[in-house]
Amino acid sequence: MDTKTIVSVDIGGTKIACGLVTLGGETPVVESVVKVPTDAQLGGEHVLATVIEQVKAAIERCDGDPVGVGISSAGVVNPRNGDITYANELMPGWGGTALGAEVTAECGLPCRVLNDVHAHALGEARHGGGRDASSCLVVAVGTGIGGAFVEHGHIMLGAHDEAGHIGHVCCPAAAGIPCSCGASAHLEPIAAGPGIIREYIRLGGDELCADGTPMHGAEIDARAAAGDEAAIGAEHRAGLALGEVLGSMCNMLDPACVILSGSVAQCGRNWSNAMTEGFKSQAMPPVATTPIVGGELGGDAPLIGAAENFVSSGYAEC
Missing domain, CATH: 3.30.420.40 (ATPase, nucleotide binding domain)
Structure with missing residues (x-):
């Protein structure tokens, strides 16, 4: 070639x-x-x-x-x-x-x-974490949450070119919480980075880091690893909600794998264990073993x- x-x-x-x-x-x-x-x-x-x-x-x-x-x-x-x-x-x-x-x-x-x-x-489907998979659900979790379903190297766009907006699907844990799109009860406001920070502060965590800068996700993740209960609670809520939605999406799309990327996907064991717990709670038996892997291309x-x-x-x- x-x-x-x-x-x-x-x-x-x-x-x-x-x-x-x-x-x-x-x-x-x-x-x-x-x-x-x-x-x-x-x-x-x-x-x-x-x-x-x-x-x-x-x-x-x-x-x-x-x-x-x-x-x-x-x-x-x-x-x-x-x-x-x-x-x-x-x-x-x-x-x-x-x-x-x-x-x-x-x-x-x-x-x-x-x-x-x-x-x-x-990019991830053809050259990264999904290059050996027949299909993959790619979910990017950072400041917002976006996604796409790729099968045999082709993206599913949908009738309005916006298929994959996984951050804007209904999430029970977000009931009553407004979303930037104008709706409420969507995944993004509680599982994306800003939602983790808001929940941490609501649970009694600091609004500022020790150096006086605004609180951010990496600091919350470090505090969760150190046993900070507010940090643990904020990450657990976000990870669990994301996992529940991923399980539901796998029930519908049945991808060969799920690829997670973005800054929130780099969180430690507290977040990832909650995400796995949420996934297992919703995934039907045929898709319960779907691999969830990290993106490789950054x-x-x-x-x-x-x-x-x-x-x-x-x-x-x-």
Whole structure:
């Protein structure tokens, strides 16, 4: 197989990463990655201009001629034309951006765009934790919770291109708790990082770390390992809720494996034991032994997935 180099971009709410991904060898090669602030609060036009600037700079850094541009972007994406069809308040003015068409017009290269979690999942499914599996459910747990189901290397998009929003499924432990999407009783507000911090403080934990900085997840995890009861309680609630939802999703989708990535998935034994407990409580016997493994590609996953999407159209209509 001939190697191909793609300019690959990952657009998030806080940063934009842009580099070169070469596919076709034994493993993908990711190099020359530059990260800049998204400055999302400045609006969609500013973000678009930053993306175009970074793509042009990456083309200049490339020794040869890249074949195109693959983009992983926050928001709901129409992967057939590269438009951003919806974005929440974290990316004001990003919804409605004709991202793929604008990048092609300004940079002179064909472009394909995929949602960031879908791209992350495609990278992990083909080259990371799911590379030997026929199907996988990929769940990223950090500031928010996103997911995607990949079967035989193809992403299930759904009728509205937003399949995989596992953070926005009903969760009994979240009853009455409002979600950023406008609904309530969803998984994300209690199982993502901010929810763990809120619960820790509610249970009597400190609002600030010893150095005066705001409390964060890594500190709570360290305190849980040291026996802090509030930290243990906050992590247990989050892990248990996530595990229950994962068990339910495996009952429905029956993936060959579940891949967990993101900062919360790096938590220690207290969180992981609770997650396993929740999973076993809900998974039906045929899927109770589904392996739950960690992601292997880290921050390179969406860049690799965006490049893969460019060369192989790794998605399905439903």
